[in-house]
Amino acid sequence: MSVKRDGSDVGKEVVGERVVELVESGMVVGFGTGSTVGVFLRELAGRDVDVVGVCTSFDTELLARRLGFDVRSLSSVGSVDLAVDGADQVDFDGNLIKGGGAAHFREKVVASFSDRFVCIVDDTKVDSELDLPVPIEVAPFALENVLGEIGCLGGEGVLRSCGEKDGPLVTDNGNFVVDTDFGRIQKPERLSKEISCITGVVEHGLFPGMADSVLVGSSDGVRELREIKGNEER
């Protein structure tokens, strides 16, 4: 089950660089996770802006500290002015699938406590409907039961393996990730609620209607998702 697309490097570069324009000195900024966010952080580090960063993964925290950012915990700052994060797939209504890097739990928490959540993707991530696997972070103790409940919802779940070591991937929060195939997701909001109702699910990677804006990068530059949707509907 392929959960992550490589995406287009040029699209990531242009959108990661452009989103820096939304950042002002004094802001608390949510730093998402992934390669597109990596472009954003490297660009931001080179600008004359003084921000506090709240990181959504150990991976991002290591990068942010290396780049010299003032990194603090969400609990210590209380709320975030602007969260910037990537996604694995975006539909024309701005619903997202995230968690290809298994960071979606912290990403969703930070996005939820942010005044503004801006998603940055390259154009290979945009589709008319969501159909990639939905990653679900699961408490290890409840794994088999959660897999059963996913089946009851009409999905199929596969435990994500680590790749580098034998056995399952363990998240930054000490949990497992199950990648679930629900085929074409016609009602993301409904599926999101249904998965959240399963006891033992820590968080899932569907982000329905959470992004305040989605910026899409390509070799033609950066556009807002709503412009792209408008063109498709014509």
Ligand SMILES: O=C[C@H](O)[C@H](O)[C@H](O)COP(=O)(O)O
């Ligand atoms: O868990 C990982 C995150 O949700 C990432 O934001 C997502 O996988 C996109 O990553 P990338 O920018 O590397 O394609």
